[in-house]
Amino acid sequence: xxxxxxxxxxxxxxxxxxxxxxxxISQQEYVKDKLPLVSFASxxxxxxxxxxxKKPAFLVVRKKASLLxxxxxxxxxxxxxxxxxxxxxxxxxQSSHKTEPQKTTPDDAGKFGAESNFKAVKPKKATKKSSSxxxxxxxxxxxxxxxTAGYNNTGIISSLFFKNPEIPEVTKDHVEAxxxxxxxxxxxxxxxxxxxLITTLEKDLNLKQMTEAQSRTIPILLDKKDALVKSQTGSGxxxxxxxxxxxxxxxxxxxxxxxxxxVIVPTRELVxxxxxxxxxxxxxxxxxxxGYLIGGEKKKSEKARIRKGxxxxxxxPGRLLDHLxxxxxxxxxxxxxxxxxxxxxxxxxxxxKDVARILSIxxxxxxxxxCIGRRQNVMVSAxxxxxxxxxxxxxxxxxxxxxxxxxxSENQDQLVTPTNLKQWYIIVPxxxxxxxxxxxxxxxxxxxxxxxxxxxxxxQDSVDYHAELFNRVxxxxxxxxxxxxxxxxxxxxxxxxxxxxxxxRDTDSGVLLCTDVAxxxxxxxxxxxIVQYNPPVTAEEYVHRVGRTARVxxxxxxxxxxxxxxxxxxxxxxxxxxxxxxxxxxxxxxxxTNSWSKTTQTMEQAATSIQxxxxxxxxxxxxxxxxxxxxYVSFVxxxxxxxxDVRDVFNFQSLHLGHYAKSFALRxxxxxxxxxxxxxxxxxxIQPFNTARQRNPALLKRAAAQALGSEGTQHQxxxxxxxxxxxxxxxxxxxxxxxxxxxxxxxxxALEMRNPC
Ligand SMILES: Nc1ncnc2c1ncn2[C@@H]1O[C@H](COP(=O)(O)OP(=O)(O)OP(=O)(O)O)[C@@H](O)[C@H]1O
Numbered sequence: 092x093x094x095x096x097x098x099x100x101x102x103x104x105x106x107x108x109x110x111x112x113x114x115x116i117s118q119q120e121y122v123k124d125k126l127p128l129v130s131f132a133s134x135x136x137x138x139x140x141x142x143x144x145k146k147p148a149f150l151v152v153r154k155k156a157s158l159l160x161x162x163x164x165x166x167x168x169x170x171x172x173x174x175x176x177x178x179x180x181x182x183x184x185q186s187s188h189k190t191e192p193q194k195t196t197p198d199d200a201g202k203f204g205a206e207s208n209f210k211a212v213k214p215k216k217a218t219k220k221s222s223s224x225x226x227x228x229x230x231x232x233x234x235x236x237x238x239t240a241g242y243n244n245t246g247i248i249s250s251l252f253f254k255n256p257e258i259p260e261v262t263k264d265h266v267e268a269x270x271x272x273x274x275x276x277x278x279x280x281x282x283x284x285x286x287x288l289i290t291t292l293e294k295d296l297n298l299k300q301m302t303e304a305q306s307r308t309i310p311i312l313l314d315k316k317d318a319l320v321k322s323q324t325g326s327g328x329x330x331x332x333x334x335x336x337x338x339x340x341x342x343x344x345x346x347x348x349x350x351x352x353x354v355i356v357p358t359r360e361l362v363x364x365x366x367x368x369x370x371x372x373x374x375x376x377x378x379x380x381x382g383y384l385i386g387g388e389k390k391k392s393e394k395a396r397i398r399k400g401x402x403x404x405x406x407x408p409g410r411l412l413d414h415l416x417x418x419x420x421x422x423x424x425x426x427x428x429x430x431x432x433x434x435x436x437x438x439x440x441x442x443x444k445d446v447a448r449i450l451s452i453x454x455x456x457x458x459x460x461x462c463i464g465r466r467q468n469v470m471v472s473a474x475x476x477x478x479x480x481x482x483x484x485x486x487x488x489x490x491x492x493x494x495x496x497x498x499x500s501e502n503q504d505q506l507v508t509p510t511n512l513k514q515w516y517i518i519v520p521x522x523x524x525x526x527x528x529x530x531x532x533x534x535x536x537x538x539x540x541x542x543x544x545x546x547x548x549x550x551q552d553s554v555d556y557h558a559e560l561f562n563r564v565x566x567x568x569x570x571x572x573x574x575x576x577x578x579x580x581x582x583x584x585x586x587x588x589x590x591x592x593x594x595x596r597d598t599d600s601g602v603l604l605c606t607d608v609a610x611x612x613x614x615x616x617x618x619x620x621i622v623q624y625n626p627p628v629t630a631e632e633y634v635h636r637v638g639r640t641a642r643v644x645x646x647x648x649x650x651x652x653x654x655x656x657x658x659x660x661x662x663x664x665x666x667x668x669x670x671x672x673x674x675x676x677x678x679x680x681x682x683x684t685n686s687w688s689k690t691t692q693t694m695e696q697a698a699t700s701i702q703x704x705x706x707x708x709x710x711x712x713x714x715x716x717x718x719x720x721x722x723y724v725s726f727v728x729x730x731x732x733x734x735x736d737v738r739d740v741f742n743f744q745s746l747h748l749g750h751y752a753k754s755f756a757l758r759x760x761x762x763x764x765x766x767x768x769x770x771x772x773x774x775x776x777i778q779p780f781n782t783a784r785q786r787n788p789a790l791l792k793r794a795a796a797q798a799l800g801s802e803g804t805q806h807q808x809x810x811x812x813x814x815x816x817x818x819x820x821x822x823x824x825x826x827x828x829x830x831x832x833x834x835x836x837x838x839x840x841a842l843e844m845r846n847p848c
Contacts, residue, residue, distance in 0.1 A: 251702055252695050255520035256655045256747070261673060264665035269496040269507045271323050273644040275306035282309055284338045287375035292334075296371060302327035302643065307493050309334055317468045317490040319434075321475040323507045324638025325614070325645075326495075328471050329368050332430050336403065337372055337379070339427065346380040346400035350421075352428035353453075354405045355446070357436050359385040359585065360592045361612040365405045365432065379403065384410045387585025397421050408437065408445040415452045423453045424460030427467065433611045434470035435631065438479050450485055473638060474506060474631040505668040506634050512641035515650040515674040516661055521750035523676065524652060525705060526698040528557075528624055529565060530679045531650075532602055533686035536574045541619035541648070542600030547610065547636050549625040549729050551580040554604045556722035559715055560756065561602070563708050564701075575601035581608045611635045614642065621649040625726070626660055628737045630667040650674065656745035663740065705756035716757075720764050723755040 278300055279292045292298050301309070304322035311318050312335035320328060336352045344351060356362055362385045369381040382401030384393050386409060393410075398420045404411075414421050431437050437446050457466075468487050470479065477492055496507055508514065519527050528546070536542050548554050558578035567573045577595045579588060595603045596615045603609070610632060618640040627633050633651070640647025651671065653660055664671055683697035691697040709719045731743045748761035757764055 251522050251526060251698055251753075255522060255750075258518050258520070259655055259658050261518070261658050261661055264662055264670075266665045266668060266670035268670050269505050269668050270510050271326070271495040271507050272303045273323075273326055273509070275301050275303045277301050277306045281306075282334075283313065284309075284334060285375075288334065288337060288372065291372055291374050292330075295374060298330075302331075303495050304328050304493075305331045305334070307495065308332070311491050311493065312467065312469065313338065315465070315467060317487040318470070318493055319475055319477065319479075319487075319490050320469065320471045320493045322473065322493070322495045323509055324473045324635065325509060325642025326473075327643060328473075329365060329432070330372070332432075332469050332471060333365075333368055333372055336428050336430075337369075337376060340376065340379050340402065342378070344402055345378055346402060348402060349400070349425040350404045350423050351379075351402045351425065352404070352430065353411075353423060353426055354403070354428075354430040354432060355408055355411065355437060355449070356405065356432045357407065357442065357611060358608055358613075359387065359407060359588065360579075360609070361432065362405050362407055363589065363592075364612065364614060369403055369405070373403075381405070384414060385585070386410050387588070390414075394418050394420075408442050408449060412445050412449055412452075415449065422456055422460070424456035426453060426457075428469070429453070429466055430469045430471065432471050435472045435475050435479050436611060438485075446485075474634055476504070506630055508634055508637060508669055509641040509644075509647070511644060511646045512637060513646075513648045514637060514669065514671040515648065516653055516671045517650055517674045517676050517679070518653050518655055518658055519676050521654055521747055522753045523680070523698065524624070524654075524751075524754035525756060526683070526702045527676055527679055528622070528652070529561070529701050529705070530683045530686070530698070531622065532561065532565060532574065534679065534682040535620060536600065536602065537572055537686050538682065543598070543618050544602045544620045544622060545609065545615070545618050545639055546602060546604045546622040546624055547627075548604060548606060550722070550725040551582050551606055552718070552721040552725040553625070554578050554580045554606055556715075556718040556755070558604045559718055560705060560708060561604075563715070564704050577601055577603045579603060579605040579609055581606065607632065607636070609639065613639060615639055617645065618647060621647070623649070623651040626651055626653060626657060626741075628733060628741060630664055630669065633664060633669070654745075656742060657740055659740045702753075702756070706758055709756045710758070719755045719757050723752055723757060723764055726751070726755075727761075 279289050279298065281301075282289070304320065304326040308318060308320050308328075308331040312332060320331060322328060332354075340351060354365055356365055362383050366381060366383040373379050373381060380399075380401045381403040382396050382405070384397075384404065384406040386407060390413075393414065397414065397418055406414075415423075431446070436442070465488070468485065468490070470487075470490075496505070517527070532544065532546075535544055546557075548557065555578065558576050561574075561576050565574055566576055575598065577591050579591050579595075583591075591603075592613070592615075595601060599617075603615075607627070609615075610627075612635075621637050621640050623633070623636055627636060637649040640649060651660075661671055677694065680698050681694045683701060684691060684694060687697050687701050691700055709716050727746070727748065730741065730746060733741050733743070752759065752761050752764060
């Protein structure tokens with residue numbers, strides 16, 4: 092039997108076609124990685140038929156040099172996966188000293204991981220599914236068992252298709268989805284605004300009709316009223332407040348007149364995007380100066396811009412507060428407009444203090460200037476709820492609550508997603524997550540025409556790792572089109588962030604891996620698919636993430652990966668008026684037989700082949716291995732730190748750590764995975780995420796609290812605090828405390844939690 096990974100040494104000196112081609116380890120890489128990987132052949136364990144003659148076949152075994160007994164380093168250096176001589180030499184040597192079988196596989200992980208719900212799960216005999224759509228092959232048939240058994244028998248890697256948890260049947264909820272029209276029947280010329288502004292909108296920006304959000308909001312704001320605007324993602328809310336601001340600026344204003352309008356938004360990319368909108372619609376109003384403040388830029392150049400003066404200022408709260416306390420020229424005493432875009436995000440615990448402080452400073456400036464004019468306040472978000480303004484003590488004067496959907500007051504909590512958005516969920520056993528994601532990417536980017544994909548992950552380390560892994564394994568293969576992978580998260584240098592944001596916005600195809608830094612407000616054109624590889628914890632965040640596609644009446648699709656214990660999230664969404672349809676993961680994995688390897692016949696073989704390539708990639712380079720462990724540890728820690736309110740759905744106790752390790756292409760048992768590399772090999776710096784902690788929830792809780800910068804026994808961060816700390820939205824510009832902090836982070840994940848952007 093040829094399982095696709097056998098090497099017939101007697102038949103040919105070349106590896107068979109199906110042996111995954113691993114990059115030979117260069118001397119340089121060897122020195123860098125310290126722990127080289129060697130390949131050698133095992134004792135013949137089976138035979139393959141060639142020209143009707145039975146010949147012994149050898150399995151290629153790849154091990155870290157350090158695991159081989161009696162091998163000197165110089166011997167080890169001579170081995171490489173593509174060097175058949177070294178393989179046969181190794182095979183000879185191996186007969187004299189046996190290789191250590193890998194002691195543990197992630198399948199054993201119940202022993203190492205948290206107490207798992209899956210511990211007692213036996214290999215599944217048959218799925219419970221009744222509908223054909225839900226038929227799944229996780230419980231492998233005898234035939235497929237035999238096709239993948241080779242891996243199991245070698246003890247090299249565990250099978251993807253054994254010991255997976257049962258996929259629960261998800262009862263279908265009746266969802267009354269609320270719909271909102273995107274476009275109104277009115278054009279901009281119906282508004283009482285300056286004719287130059289109308290010309291810019293209709294001729295230069297080619298906007299024929301107003302959206303519903305614009306036609307309802309603009310007249311109210313032109314009437315000088317305060318407003319709370321809630322309308323679906325991608326409904327043109329930016330212009331809904333930008334047009335009245337520009338219209339209300341009189342010709343008397345120049346750059347020395349001070350800040351006329353202040354717009355606060357949660358992320359730097361959103362600042363740049365909003366700034367671009369203002370520059371576009373100010374085309375005919377050359378005397379009005381827009382400007383922005385973001386973190387990651389030289390403060391000195393920002394100070395110079397402030398000194399020169401600007402009339403419309405767009406900023407993240409962190410940077411604004413920083414300048415308000417350190418830049419004397421920044422005077423907000425003549426402010427006529429205060430806009431908070433993504434206001435619900437700005438006013439939750441992550442930002443509330445910053446925003447409240449900004450408001451009190453604005454008030455001080457008002458008193459100093461002796462200003463008597465009334466300031467107009469506008470709050471905008473797709474998930475805004477009434478009363479949110481009270482959170483920061485912001486006093487709105489008789490605000491209009493502009494809500495586009497016509498639901499009754501009982502349904503205040505209902506969320507709205509675009510009508511043209513198709514929403515799916517997929518229940519994937521943890522072991523198959525990576526292969527399924529890879530299959531999805533290959534399917535969309537090489538076979539289908541929907542080639543622009545945005546993938547959300549929880550942590551920055553996870554994004555870094557997957558971007559590196561996919562770049563090495565999926566990006567380029569001779570026999571298919573190359574795929575461009577991009578990444579975006581809060582710890583990247585601002586220059587890179589801006590460049591990638593612009594590049595991905597303007598490209599027709601590619602995959603952007605990102606954290607929630609890209610979840611809100613970003614207008615990336617024509618994204619075909621949103622993939623939530625890690626689910627968000629709230630329905631609101633779900634709405635914002637999927638809202639990056641299907642904007643202004645366009646079509647789009649979104650899919651969310653759920654593990655079997657997380658399926659209740661579907662009901663949570665249904666309770667908020669969001670309907671998602673189940674997709675069969677087999678349908679995605681099957682595409683691998685076309686997109687990954689045309690020589691593999693079954694889905695199981697193809698999935699195992701791609702998983703093996705990922706695992707090889709991780710073993711080969713210590714850098715990738717380190718990234719994988721960091722990604723895994725940060726994922727586990729972020730899961731452990733999730734707030735109580737969501738633990739009925741996202742329960743750390745239900746995580747099968749071993750299976751999740753496999754989803755990071757790691758072969759080590761969870762107890763041996765830490766951000767410090769292999770246990771015992773580099774024992775400096777970081778404490779391992781040890782078994783005791785994993786097993787004991789109390790210890791874990793304390794560890795999570797400590798990682799978040801507080802003593803477990805003293806202050807336990809509440810829901811909002813944790814969410815804020817785990818979130819990507821902070822501008823990262825709360826400079827004073829950040830600089831003072833001398834506590835050494837216990838891990839990259841902890842660092843990320845403390846200082847996310
Ligand atoms: N009247 C219009 N006609 C056509 N397109 C429009 C119109 N107004 C805005 N748009 C387009 O709609 C897109 C989304 O706009 P915008 O980013 O303001 O949406 P939003 O409602 O703020 O979304 P989110 O809630 O995700 O922040 C932009 O690409 C913009 O060009």
